[in-house]
Amino acid sequence: MTPIISVQGLTKTYGNGFEALKGVDLDIKEGEILALLGPNGAGKTTLISIICGIVNPSGGKVLVDGHDVVKDFRRTRALIGLVPQELTTDQFETVWNTVSFSRGVYGYKPDPALIERVLKELSLWSKKDNMIRELSGGMKRRVLIAKALSHEPRVLFLDEPTAGVDVNLRREMWQVVEKLRESGVTIILTTHYIEEAEEIADRVGVINGGELLLLEDKKTLMKKLGRKQLRLELAEPMTSLPESLAGYNLALSEDGSALLHEYHGDEAQGTVPSLLNRLAQENIHFKDLSTRQSTLEDIFVALVGEKA
Amino acid sequence: MNFEAVKSIYTFEMARMRRTLLQSVISPVITTSLYFIVFGTAIGSRIQTVEGVSYGAFITPGLIMLTLLTQCIGNGSIGIYFPKFTGTIYEILSAPVAMTEILLGYVGAAASKGLIIGLIILATASFFVDIRIAHPFMMVVFLVLTAVTFSLFGFIIGVWARNFEQLNVVPMLIVPPLTFLGGSFYSINMLPPFWQTVSHFNPVLYLVSGFRWSFYEIADVNPGISLAMIGFFLLLCLSVLGWMFKTGYRLRS
Numbered sequence: 001m002t003p004i005i006s007v008q009g010l011t012k013t014y015g016n017g018f019e020a021l022k023g024v025d026l027d028i029k030e031g032e033i034l035a036l037l038g039p040n041g042a043g044k045t046t047l048i049s050i051i052c053g054i055v056n057p058s059g060g061k062v063l064v065d066g067h068d069v070v071k072d073f074r075r076t077r078a079l080i081g082l083v084p085q086e087l088t089t090d091q092f093e094t095v096w097n098t099v100s101f102s103r104g105v106y107g108y109k110p111d112p113a114l115i116e117r118v119l120k121e122l123s124l125w126s127k128k129d130n131m132i133r134e135l136s137g138g139m140k141r142r143v144l145i146a147k148a149l150s151h152e153p154r155v156l157f158l159d160e161p162t163a164g165v166d167v168n169l170r171r172e173m174w175q176v177v178e179k180l181r182e183s184g185v186t187i188i189l190t191t192h193y194i195e196e197a198e199e200i201a202d203r204v205g206v207i208n209g210g211e212l213l214l215l216e217d218k219k220t221l222m223k224k225l226g227r228k229q230l231r232l233e234l235a236e237p238m239t240s241l242p243e244s245l246a247g248y249n250l251a252l253s254e255d256g257s258a259l260l261h262e263y264h265g266d267e268a269q270g271t272v273p274s275l276l277n278r279l280a281q282e283n284i285h286f287k288d289l290s291t292r293q294s295t296l297e298d299i300f301v302a303l304v305g306e307k308a
Numbered sequence: 309m310n311f312e313a314v315k316s317i318y319t320f321e322m323a324r325m326r327r328t329l330l331q332s333v334i335s336p337v338i339t340t341s342l343y344f345i346v347f348g349t350a351i352g353s354r355i356q357t358v359e360g361v362s363y364g365a366f367i368t369p370g371l372i373m374l375t376l377l378t379q380c381i382g383n384g385s386i387g388i389y390f391p392k393f394t395g396t397i398y399e400i401l402s403a404p405v406a407m408t409e410i411l412l413g414y415v416g417a418a419a420s421k422g423l424i425i426g427l428i429i430l431a432t433a434s435f436f437v438d439i440r441i442a443h444p445f446m447m448v449v450f451l452v453l454t455a456v457t458f459s460l461f462g463f464i465i466g467v468w469a470r471n472f473e474q475l476n477v478v479p480m481l482i483v484p485p486l487t488f489l490g491g492s493f494y495s496i497n498m499l500p501p502f503w504q505t506v507s508h509f510n511p512v513l514y515l516v517s518g519f520r521w522s523f524y525e526i527a528d529v530n531p532g533i534s535l536a537m538i539g540f541f542l543l544l545c546l547s548v549l550g551w552m553f554k555t556g557y558r559l560r561s
């Protein structure tokens with residue numbers, strides 16, 4: 001299947017000489033949810049902006065549904081909806097007007113029934129005659145989503161859709177995303193949170209310093225990178241690991257006050273229960289225990305380290 | 309051609325004007341009335357006629373031009389500057405519209421506003437003085453060409469400006485002196501020869517002179533030259549915009 005979006009050797013150098021993208025290659029499959037992870041300044045927004053036509057590329061090219069985003073911008077942009085990272089809205093417009101305006105700018109005749117459906121889906125119907133400045137931040141973000149959906153795009157970009165959004169709203173947002181995916185819309189979202197990618201994406205890309213470091217099926221990635229660590233605070237510090245515990249992937253903390261056990265969260269037959277049993281048998285007591293999942297940061301450190 | 313988009317931008321901008329009706333329409337009317345009262349009565353009592361036209365009637369075309377220029381530059385620049393400033397421009401830049409369509413929407417709206425206000429001032433003026441229009445068709449040509457040209461000029465400023473000071477510097481600091489010195493309130497024949505020569509370097513002189521000619525058939529420069537000057541400035545603006553759109557200057561970084 002030809003990819004819906006194909007990014008080929010894309011580079012971007014901003015006017016001040018800053019190299020924000022250093023040759024990105026990326027194919028996005030139709031109908032998938034792709035999460036782009038990356039720290040601040042990684043180049044996520046720059047990448048999206050070029051695909052959507054907001055920023056001119058410096059080199060390389062982008063095809064959307066086989067058309068070049070620069071030469072054939074009318075065709076490519078008509079297929080794309082964009083929800084920007086910043087809450088940028090016309091404060092003095094009503095919800096209804098601003099969403100209708102979006103549809104018009106995309107070249108479509110007014111369709112009040114469609115706008116009504118979109119607003120209802122995003123729980124904005126009761127606010128349709130309110131000015132945007134009267135809405136809360138989460139509502140404003142939903143207005144931006146409604147604008148992006150007003151022309152029924154086949155590809156939707158969500159640039160950090162959950163920044164500053166409460167838990168309930170996040171749930172609601174994921175429901176909307178899920179519904180869109182069911183209707184066949186391809187969704188690309190950026191985030192700083194790996195849990196978010198884990199929850200919703202089919203594939204995950206990691207960007208850092210203007211380079212795509214990794215692009216992988218979520219399941220594969222989680223297996224590879226989703227390491228967990230169990231930390232047991234010992235009742236009595238140790239100087240060295242007992243022989244009897246060899247065979248468990250164990251380490252002693254520097255001061256000898258805790259045992260550290262690394263394992264994979266998705267292992268069917270986890271090693272943790274057997275380790276705890278063993279400790280009981282050996283009469284090794286602990287005061288407390290905690291587990292910690294590898295964070296995005298760990299993954300970055302790992303990835304960047306690997307590259308160097 | 310994405311007509312829906314042009315229409316959307318145009319109606320959106322015109323709606324913004326309706327919301328700010330007070331500043332947009334009322335204030336130029338009040339300002340113009342003040343000009344008539346101050347200039348018409350204070351100076352008009354000393355200068356009864358200029359080249360056979362009563363002083364109040366003589367200054368009317370210049371007053372319309374002054375407002376038209378300020379309004380068109382102001383509206384043309386704020387129309388594109390504001391979305392740039394708030395960030396909402398992302399939507400227009402990511403929509404399937406060519407820059408020419410964006411231009412048509414914004415500049416069309418700015419020129420329309422300017423024209424409406426120009427006509428309102430003309431109507432206001434007719435309460436104070438007797439207005440005679442010798443060449444109505446040419447009057448409309450001058451009016452429309454000037455409105456379009458200076459709305460384009462405003463658009464350029466709006467794209468270029470990085471802050472509100474830069475945005476205001478042209479309509480606030482450059483247009484009024486040029487208009488005042490461009491023969492809006494006097495015929496340059498009343499000036500010493502040296503200042504007459506200097507005046508010919510003022511582009512606004514050509515606008516005011518040509519426009520006034522369409523009313524009273526009196527002109528400081530040949531109306532054909534006036535028309536050519538406006539045409540030249542129009543082409544200049546269009547070329548600058550062509551370059552801006554090709555390079556993505558300050559819009560698509």
Ligand SMILES: Nc1ncnc2c1ncn2[C@@H]1O[C@H](COP(=O)(O)OP(=O)(O)OP(=O)(O)O)[C@@H](O)[C@H]1O
Nearest residue numbers: 014018020038039040041042043044045046047561
């Ligand atoms: N208009 C610009 N001019 C100059 N540099 C820019 C411009 N826009 C972005 N940059 C730089 O390009 C780099 C990438 O920015 P970008 O906004 O793409 O990052 P991001 O991955 O979206 O970050 P965040 O997670 O903070 O949103 C940053 O270092 C930023 O400073």
Ligand SMILES: [Mg+2]
Nearest residue numbers: 044045085159
């Ligand atoms: Mg970003």
